[in-house]
Amino acid sequence: MNRFETIPKTRRCQAFITINEPVSSGLIRLEIEVDQEMDFLPGQFAMLNLMGPRKRTFGRPFSILACSGNRVEFLYRVVGGGTGDLAGLKPGHPLTMLGPLGTPFPAPVPGQPAVLLAGGVGLPPVLAWWHRFSRTDDRAFFGARDPGDLPWDLLPVSWDASVDAQGETPVGRVAWQGLVTELAERELTGMDLPPSMVLACGPIPLLEAAGRFAEGRGWDCFVSMEEHMGCGYGACKGCVIPIRSDGQPEAEGRNATCCQEGPIFRAEEILWKQIR
Amino acid sequence: MNRFETIPKTRRCQAFITINEPVSSGLIRLEIEVDQEMDFLPGQFAMLNLMGPRKRTFGRPFSILACSGNRVEFLYRVVGGGTGDLAGLKPGHPLTMLGPLGTPFPAPVPGQPAVLLAGGVGLPPVLAWWHRFSRTDDRAFFGARDPGDLPWDLLPVSWDASVDAQGETPVGRVAWQGLVTELAERELTGMDLPPSMVLACGPIPLLEAAGRFAEGRGWDCFVSMEEHMGCGYGACKGCVIPIRSDGQPEAEGRNATCCQEGPIFRAEEILWKQIR
Amino acid sequence: MNLPDWWKIDPCEPFVLGPREFPGRIWTASGCFAYGLTGHEISSRGFTSPYEGLGAVVSKTVTPMARTGNPMPRLCELPTGALNSIGLENVGFDEFLASVLPELERRGVPTVVSLAATRPDEFGVMVAALQMAGADYEHWHGVEINLSCPNVAEGGHDFGRDPETVARCVAAARKALPDRALLAKLTPNVADIASLAKAAAESGADAVSVINTVVGLEVDLTSGRPVLPRRYGGYSGPGVLPIALAKVDEIVQKAGVPVVGVGGIGGAQDALKFFALGAEAVQVGTAQMEDPFAAARIAADLSG
Amino acid sequence: MNLPDWWKIDPCEPFVLGPREFPGRIWTASGCFAYGLTGHEISSRGFTSPYEGLGAVVSKTVTPMARTGNPMPRLCELPTGALNSIGLENVGFDEFLASVLPELERRGVPTVVSLAATRPDEFGVMVAALQMAGADYEHWHGVEINLSCPNVAEGGHDFGRDPETVARCVAAARKALPDRALLAKLTPNVADIASLAKAAAESGADAVSVINTVVGLEVDLTSGRPVLPRRYGGYSGPGVLPIALAKVDEIVQKAGVPVVGVGGIGGAQDALKFFALGAEAVQVGTAQMEDPFAAARIAADLSG
Ligand SMILES: Cc1cc2nc3c(=O)[nH]c(=O)nc-3n(C[C@H](O)[C@H](O)[C@H](O)COP(=O)(O)OP(=O)(O)OC[C@H]3O[C@@H](n4cnc5c(N)ncnc54)[C@H](O)[C@@H]3O)c2cc1C
Ligand SMILES: Cc1cc2nc3c(=O)[nH]c(=O)nc-3n(C[C@H](O)[C@H](O)[C@H](O)COP(=O)(O)OP(=O)(O)OC[C@H]3O[C@@H](n4cnc5c(N)ncnc54)[C@H](O)[C@@H]3O)c2cc1C
Ligand SMILES: Cc1cc2nc3c(=O)[nH]c(=O)nc-3n(C[C@H](O)[C@H](O)[C@H](O)COP(=O)(O)O)c2cc1C
Ligand SMILES: Cc1cc2nc3c(=O)[nH]c(=O)nc-3n(C[C@H](O)[C@H](O)[C@H](O)COP(=O)(O)O)c2cc1C
């Protein structure tokens, strides 16, 4: 994987909420202020935990959307207890943050356009990469459940959107119905593209499809993987992903920590069949 | 002990805070609204517990100060985790209440004046008795740390107050320096009182002194005892107080549940030496 | 409440345990609801009484002689539950037979009588007396023999940690108890609880109640000494739930003995976890202290 | 922080344990801070690194051969802590000796090497190799032999629950370890932990580390099945604190063996409770996962 010269230092910070507001029917934008200046690379994440009586045993991993000075931004969806608690909180509520953590998406390679694919809460790392690195020939595709679930204000106008089910869209914007990988396939097939690089984040089926999509073209593909995490910094071996060990047959894979060796992996490394 | 015809029914209620404000340097007035109409007899208490992430394994016992319709009032002091949490909450916060619980102070006996003695957070049951039953020849004495600790607005003007240390008092009101039992002694000695009844609530030394004070005069004395409680309704045997079993020598006392057989006991029943 | 798809039974329907039909599967645990008589005067919205929907009240353990129990403090609240060191304070078996059991019958409280003794044969003697006194009782459904009080010091011997002692106690009780359910309440403070359960079942227990409290200790930071005068207490409440679930599962998987699950149940979801592992019924302990309606609420929630 | 009057020691001062002087009394527990090498790049206000003030890092347990560990999910968060079923995934002893230990030495991390094996003599072989490889190492202070992994199925035999097996393992390790501290980490899943501690001490252990995780289980309500593929996991975190305190106290009171306390420590006050009972040092496990500075903060808080 393309390595950056320097990976930003991981910090354990006290923080408090500055913004915690819905940006679509399913996505909430969270901005926090931390006690140190922070930096990150797109694809990296942070572990967040509440302070006070709602503190959990483990933090929760969230991809970093943006960061400037002491402010860090995330996008999240309520799926269970931790995110449910978070959604109920007002600006000022204290929390802790450990981050940035994990491996980033690779930096752009000159002459190699990027194809970005994101689904649902897979948006932040892909959008972060876009804001930091995108060039005119990079393309991005984003899928959501329905147009109401699309955070239109955050989506660059050049992005193509897809939805599982149709609904109203803002004036001048459209969403294609179908899978985001199908949309990319449709849009890119027949175009005479140079070898490109695919960056994907979203549900497992999307990532696997992204891998197949790239493989069929002989392109590089990097995916952001998710696993349940305990520590987020390689301390507990609780978040392993089965990957191909170099030069070994598939059955003899090894475990990689999603939090430290990932969350960004080459799609071809992953032993998809062994993923739950 | 004088029995009431009917003891109000114990209720387990959902409730929320309506008032939670200091009335002196050390005392906070709590009013809650419960989901049923409530009644109580002075001396009875309720178990309160917070709802949500600050809920404790056990409720906390607090004497009932007043009650009308769905509103119940308490006075409390911050001493530890539970009361500390409570003090930080705003009106609207949900809690649970189990009450009224325990035995009440006896009803007044015609021709037998009452001498009320209270110290610190021992105020509520005594004040409740006063408001419900007091007659012109009843006397009340209340002790606090200093004048700032005295909830002047709640104290009937006819009450005598004592303090451990002097300080400023509101215009027209005074506090005598010394123990509240000494004040009562001073005020009542030499007066030609008919056999009276002493009702006391406060720290153990105050209760023991109240017992001696009454015993020396051959008066009845009822004290409100405190013990750590688990259930508050006689279910766990976690709150026992050693008392004299009828007709037995002192060493052969028995355990009475503070929450069910108490908290109001005859002072002469208590085996004071066995109290921690 | 949203009930999972696999949940098919109504816990407020009668079910058979050993020779007996119990009115339901949600019970209160011994020692946390007194003898089952303190709840009658309590009301709560939506319930006629704390007994509504209960399958049984397991009464506070009684011993051959009355006991005054341990010195105060006897309870210590913890962030994850509580420690108790009540020390089996009880009115004694004779007084229980004379005054408590008849009152439970009169009030129609479905009752399991909890008994403790220090020698196996004492269980036989007590159960025989109970069988005589309660022969005509309709609401007395069974006996739970408490083989597991970690906080009563009996010369340091580990009563109830040894399968053979368990077998002898159960056998003695069974002999005298032909037509009521016999449960053995086991201690979790052992390496192999399945072998205790096996011993109990082979000696005639209809089920095992699992778990009693876990040995725990809390330190008072100011003094640097244990909070409880006897140092150790019995740990109960939410913090023991995963331990209780593991012990129940070990017994179901390795010994195949019917289990009544107890430990850390605070709400319907906790109770469901025991049923998911195969428990026949559950008991609510510590939660019943904070809320006399805890078990009744669970029964209501789980009957859909 | 307000420290109690009885607290007189500075946990960041060197202290002697067996043949060795350790730089301090606040350690990290095995398996919760990897091999001790993942924390170097992390910063936090007021600390130069997560290693500040630490007396030792107990490295993740290594076994003679590399292990891939258990299937996912391996962790299950609970309201009172967590269950883990990592299954001793590790790089294997040879790789540890070749790459990890030299790096720990180079970085000056005070280290206790945690070892597990399935036969007593294997401990002897590993320790002997360690003794050779690390002969000149300054920061390697000792070995902790892990006799208590409840979540590794080894044909069902209860390795480390039997005093004789404990004695044999400790003796084998001691023979090969003349000048570093030898600790035996005990399982709490036994009826009588004091006899295990005694056996360990009599066979040459300088101290016992108490406790490893408690066997626990969690049920997934939707499926009605255990969350962890192997059903049981190791329970750790705040919910095991009262159990750990009781086990430490039992050992101190009944066996008089030096103890390193571990289990449920989340902050300075929890650590103090172990010291109050007589522990020589403490280890921070689960809390170190959520906050890499957990142990460092405790060290700072307790040095006043
Ligand atoms: C590297 C990484 C980046 C992520 N970025 C984002 C993001 O930007 N926005 C967003 O909304 N979500 C993101 N997630 C998923 C997010 O971490 C989970 O939705 C969250 O942990 C759920 O917590 P909960 O307490 O609400 O759920 P519960 O289901 O109640 O949590 C129980 C346990 O399961 C874990 N868990 C549950 N779902 C997931 C999941 N999908 N992935 C990992 N662990 C899970 C929790 O961490 C917790 O330990 C990311 C996950 C990973 C691994
Ligand atoms: C019948 C009765 C009536 C009471 N009435 C009042 C009142 O009107 N106003 C008021 O301010 N206080 C009253 N108290 C005392 C009040 O219950 C305690 O101050 C409160 O429980 C402390 O809780 P905490 O969590 O803040 O303290 P912590 O010390 O953190 O509590 C730890 C445990 O100790 C128990 N505990 C601590 N102090 C006491 C105590 N003095 N009495 C009993 N248990 C204690 C708590 O209930 C809890 O279980 C009364 C106590 C009893 C028994
Ligand atoms: C205060 C208290 C008293 C108890 N007394 C008894 C008892 O007398 N007999 C008994 O078998 N168990 C007794 N127990 C144990 C409970 O019945 C139950 O097994 C244990 O508390 C675990 O369940 P829980 O977590 O729901 O409380 C007692 C528990 C508590 C908290
Ligand atoms: C994720 C995880 C992995 C662990 N791995 C090991 C291990 O490899 N060796 C070991 O001796 N203990 C291991 N433990 C146990 C801890 O070292 C510690 O004994 C236990 O968790 C109790 O302490 P705590 O409550 O502070 O976590 C592990 C614990 C956890 C949570």
Ligand code: FES
């Ligand atoms: S979450 Fe602990 S190693 Fe990845």
Ligand code: FES
């Ligand atoms: S507090 Fe439970 S019996 Fe009094």
